[in-house]
Amino acid sequence: MLQSRLFAYSRYFSFLLLGVISIYALYRLATGDWSEVSSFWASRGEIIPLLILISVIDVALEGLAWAWVYHRFQIRVFDSVGTLAFLSGRAGLPLPAQLGRLIRPDAIVKQRRTPIANALKAEAVVFALNAISVVSLLGGLIVYQIFPAISPIAVLACIAASIFLGNTLTKMLTKTRLHLPLQFWWTWPTFFIILIMMAGWLAHGLALHFVVRDLPGEMTLWDSLFFAPGTAVLGVATGLPGGIGATEGLLGATLKVRSVPVEHLAIAVAAFRLVTFWMWIPIGWIAIAILRKLSPDPNDPIAENAL
Numbered sequence: 001m002l003q004s005r006l007f008a009y010s011r012y013f014s015f016l017l018l019g020v021i022s023i024y025a026l027y028r029l030a031t032g033d034w035s036e037v038s039s040f041w042a043s044r045g046e047i048i049p050l051l052i053l054i055s056v057i058d059v060a061l062e063g064l065a066w067a068w069v070y071h072r073f074q075i076r077v078f079d080s081v082g083t084l085a086f087l088s089g090r091a092g093l094p095l096p097a098q099l100g101r102l103i104r105p106d107a108i109v110k111q112r113r114t115p116i117a118n119a120l121k122a123e124a125v126v127f128a129l130n131a132i133s134v135v136s137l138l139g140g141l142i143v144y145q146i147f148p149a150i151s152p153i154a155v156l157a158c159i160a161a162s163i164f165l166g167n168t169l170t171k172m173l174t175k176t177r178l179h180l181p182l183q184f185w186w187t188w189p190t191f192f193i194i195l196i197m198m199a200g201w202l203a204h205g206l207a208l209h210f211v212v213r214d215l216p217g218e219m220t221l222w223d224s225l226f227f228a229p230g231t232a233v234l235g236v237a238t239g240l241p242g243g244i245g246a247t248e249g250l251l252g253a254t255l256k257v258r259s260v261p262v263e264h265l266a267i268a269v270a271a272f273r274l275v276t277f278w279m280w281i282p283i284g285w286i287a288i289a290i291l292r293k294l295s296p297d298p299n300d301p302i303a304e305n306a307l
Contacts, residue, residue, distance in 0.1 A: 052275060055279070058204050058207070059200075059280065062130075063086045065129070065200070067086065068189065068193050070119075072122075073114070073118055073125075075113055085111070087283055089104040090287070093242045107288075121180075130197050132158075132159060132162040133194045133198040134233055138226060139154055145222070159194055164185075167185040204229055204276060209221050209225070211272045212224065216259075217258050217259040217264075223258055227254045231250035252269050
């Protein structure tokens, strides 16, 4: 009983913290000067639908990979509730240190589809596979600059090495609560999940390419594909809420190095982040609001064993 109360109180506190940080993030957004960004979009109105489509594809690919991992943990998420649970995590984008990832397993547990330990383990695996995907992508892009013909081999080598490391850690954790089935890593689903995540990161970079391709300077498609995911990861790694400030600063520095005129830097970065970051936060809150009105399925066979 005490454990249940503590879990409930921690959930309330977490959502209160999320609300405060989200309000702060939206305040930062509202108090910024968006007049130049509006002019930027007005002059490039024809690419807005394309950028939104690319951003949706990016998130959809991430969602597919996320759902596939949860499915492998025998958690039912390939339905409307699972979709809402995934989208609810977008509300946590402003949270520091990747804490927003805890919203999704919490939503699944609240729907009584699995115990909290199982949901957290699945989310941890999602994080690990996502890290493998972005590192493999960046490694492949670096090799492409030197030996283009072997860049696909470099990507596969990075994935294989990471899976080998994951399998080794699994063996070490066999007798702990963090154990995974030994056949979890060396399987085709794991490989394809990583590729799906990698495709999402490519879409993220493609969005930046369409934002900057008509600007003066030397930004190439390779630059966009490399620096969009690279700066996003580094920005979040700083521990700042959502990487806000750090990601924008790193992107701006990248554009400056690639000879994009200073007067275009802030506008281009803000336009890119508006489509790939800011617009998803209210969508996440809408998903949370809908989930709060849903009751767990009493016929769900997994619900009987859920916390």
